[in-house]
Amino acid sequence: MIDLFIIKVGGNVIDNPVLLQAFLEKFATIPGKKILIHGGGKIATRIGDQLGIESKYVDGRRITDAATIDVVTMVYGGLVNKQLVAKLQAAQCNAIGLTGADANIIPATKRPVKEIDYGFVGDVKPEMVQTAALKALLEAGITPVFAPLTHDGKGQILNTNADTIAASLAIALSASYQVRLIYCFEKKGVLRDPQDDNAVINLINKEIYQQLLDEKVLTDGILPKLQNAFSAIDNGVKEVLIGHADDVLSNTTDKVAGTLIC
């Protein structure tokens, strides 16, 4: 019996006020314990541009320099996070907005410089998550809402991938709860035919996963999500659900839209 929902919502929803409002209203109605992790969205890039801070990329990967970490701290940790909290409060969900620095919940390691210096980027491991404060909040009926930020324990905020934060929290909390980890993205789920948005594969276990790999059905976009999902399952998470924000919150545990991985 699932007793904790951990939901990651991406920039495509954050950037769209209509989608976002619908999403938050559905999220607020999920009964029981839940955690939201949000991505950044394009607003950080827009505000960075307005402040004259150039987005830097190496091999297509964004570099978080000193100016950029300030922008994402402002935008993800302040503007986006606190607006989500205020909107959830209006929807009768007692949300609390956090970064990984708050109550030291998600200590991270600044990514070591090898071929590329990613700058102020934090890598997280599930075993580093400090669950005591998080569990106290959940038990008090409070819903944590995380911005994709962590810290190094030495005073520095770090930019961290929201998918990774979601998986790390899910794994760490699976010692105390039966966790369903939900990734909302722009598709309805894992598709048997990438050209057909309705060809959703409803259930993937390891056997089916191997078949799909053999048939080369899976696209480059979905492969890392499935790898992360199975890594979460292997580390104690009960279920992972991947699908569109419109669908995956409509069900609680009985009927399932999207792709359920278990």
Place this chain on the structure above:
Amino acid sequence: MIDLFIIKVGGNVIDNPVLLQAFLEKFATIPGKKILIHGGGKIATRIGDQLGIESKYVDGRRITDAATIDVVTMVYGGLVNKQLVAKLQAAQCNAIGLTGADANIIPATKRPVKEIDYGFVGDVKPEMVQTAALKALLEAGITPVFAPLTHDGKGQILNTNADTIAASLAIALSASYQVRLIYCFEKKGVLRDPQDDNAVINLINKEIYQQLLDEKVLTDGILPKLQNAFSAIDNGVKEVLIGHADDVLSNTTDKVAGTLIC
């Protein structure tokens, strides 16, 4: 016996990295339960300017329009608040960064439009403060750090005076704790002679306050602070301490620098 310290630090410290670091190191060493409330500082004005958002004033009072509330939500609730949290974590203080929207701790009323429309400004009353989550955090050894932001319960973040937030939290929590409320400002305390920075009056009770009023010793700058202080005392706060950030955290409860109001 004081068992909760509530400390407000203003923009003059926030804006100065050297003063700020010294302040945070002292703050981190205060034993037991404590809460920090920070003002905004000039960085919001600077970032607003860079974003082309004009600061608007009516009769010398700042107006918080829609663009400005977004800037202060970013800067106060994100950049300043989360940097303070990361630095306090580095100083072994288990801080959690909050606004009044988080866990619905400080619901506020948007200031009614009369002669002036102040925009997205929230007025707070001590009886509106929701202390349950706050007490749970304090009891868990976590130190709340508040940005000067509240919310209207209908999804809107509101700009709120940090001194007022500090006093409201102090009064609300005085039902559960023996509270010392500390206002850090640029002077060493209430001065008998405004020209002499060392002429600090160490203790003011109601009798001395009346004498000082009769002697017209008090300047316009200090009067509202004293009125707020006595209002806090009248509503259950044990002590109010006013002084310089360098001094007022050096003592815990025995020796007192600055001006103690009781």
